[in-house]
Amino acid sequence: MLLKDQVALVTGGSRGIGRGIVKAFAREGAKVAFVYRSKQAEAESLVQEITAAGGAAIAIQGDVADPAVPPATIAKVQQAFGGRLDILVNNAGVIRDTLFVRMSEEDWRTVLSTNLDGAFRFCKVAADLMVFKQRYGRIINISSVAAEHVNAGQTNYAASKGAINSFTKALATEVAGRNVTVNAVAPGFIETDMSEAVRNKAGDLVKKMIPAKRLGQPEDIAAVAVFLASAAASYVTGQVITVDGGLSLGTPAL
């Protein structure tokens, strides 16, 4: 087991990529706390699934865009799992796609406050622990290929993910001397609720755009997150690792 007895916190953990990461971490022996906003039933089923398999997991309700949530959440994680926080995964993210000329201030704020401000505040509390108390930590920010390979209708989302990538690199330089690594994973087209609308609209075209000829699964992202959180990745920091089946490379073979 690659993460035996490590304490991990994953935001947006009840479904999609976050759920995949929570499961993978638990399978590797980590004690996993995850944050969910609204999907209580999914959150509870995930905790049950993990504990039934002999793992340790807790679900914490909260909106990551709320400034009070990150400190309160991390305090709960410490209470539940013995005071440590080894791994933080900032995964919670939202989209509010619309053409820029139609984008409201609220569309902009909603996306930036969840995807960027939320990650900032979780990192702030976690870094305090990791840098000053533990001298150890792994921060993994879930970004998106859409930060660099942008889509029309996503000025807000692209801005939030581009900012996450730069933030990841800058933070990595500050904390590397204290055994804290900060990396980002940039998923491509992953089969989740978030990508459902686009998948429905584009149909088979999506698969044709991906050299690997299949959509990604949450497990594909989780595997990379496990690696980044593991001892094997101790010399990897400040990187944005694209996991997209080749989508961002260009035209696939016909």
Place this chain on the structure above:
Amino acid sequence: MTQEEIYKKVANTLVEALNVDEEEIQRGSRLQADLGAESIDFLDIVFRLEREFGIKIPRGELFPESIFQGDPDMVQNGKVTTKGLSELRQRMPYADLKRFESNPDVAAISDLFTVELITKYVEGKLRSGN
């Protein structure tokens, strides 16, 4: 608290903050050049001193940031000017600048931050009661 006691406690604080062995620490040890401190360590040292000694250290007081702010009257050709030195004395009254004054190379400012300097700073803080 005697000066010796303060020094011992400062040394212990540095062992914790910088992850160094106690034997590596001497009064004249320079935080950066000898003990390998980097920017985040300076913050850590401040937090720990505040806790250990029950003092408040205002930002920039013990470890001043950008003392000369690129002011050409304070630094010329890499040397701190007379005006710069008086600014330095004012900002760091607890620092022993004698040796530095004989060759005020701006790059050598980091060498002023020694274990002794921190001890003197804490001593002054405790004596003035804040």
